Amino acid sequence: MLKERLLQYAESIVKRATYTINGEEKEGTIGKVTRSGDSITFYIYIDDETNGTITNAKLYDVNNELLESKDYNTKKDTLATATIGIRITIRKE
Numbered sequence: 131m132l133k134e135r136l137l138q139y140a141e142s143i144v145k146r147a148t149y150t151i152n153g154e155e156k157e158g159t160i161g162k163v164t165r166s167g168d169s170i171t172f173y174i175y176i177d178d179e180t181n182g183t184i185t186n187a188k189l190y191d192v193n194n195e196l197l198e199s200k201d202y203n204t205k206k207d208t209l210a211t212a213t214i215g216i217r218i219t220i221r222k223e
Contacts (some may be wrong), residue, residue, distance in 0.1 A: 137170050138219050144197060146190040147174045149214065151206065152182035159215065160189075167220040175213040187214050 148157035153178040158174040165171075174187055189197045198216055206212040 133168055133220050133222065137168075140170055140218055140220075141165070143191045144172055145190050145192045146194065147172065148188045148190070149176060149184055150186040151176070151180055151184050153185075156180065158187065161223060167222060169217050171215045171217040172203055173215050175214050176206055176214065179208060181207045184212070184214060187216055189216055200221055 133173075141163055142162065146164075147160050148155050149158045150156075156177065158176065160172055161175045162173040163170065164173075172189055176184065184202045184206055186199060186201050188199045191197050197208060200216050202214060204214065205210070
């Protein structure tokens with residue numbers, strides 16, 4: 131019960147995403163959000179016109195405070211849309 135409520139809460143407070151490509155931080159679009167078991171994944175869509183190497187993505191809450199940051203080393207060219215994901219897992223110990 132608690133785990134489900136925490137996942138719902140996490141989904142409700144994430145309001146903004148950024149990504150770093152070629153050393154420049156850009157605004158991302160939070161697209162699909164999925165829940166599976168004890169995890170929630172936020173998918174961030176990368177601008178079609180952008181190309182280079184994605185090195186980081188971040189999620190921010192409703193107060194514009196950083197919630198999560200994930201490093202990447204993902205190449206992107208302008209020929210395809212790119213989506214990157216940040217997964218948050220809640221475990222009971």
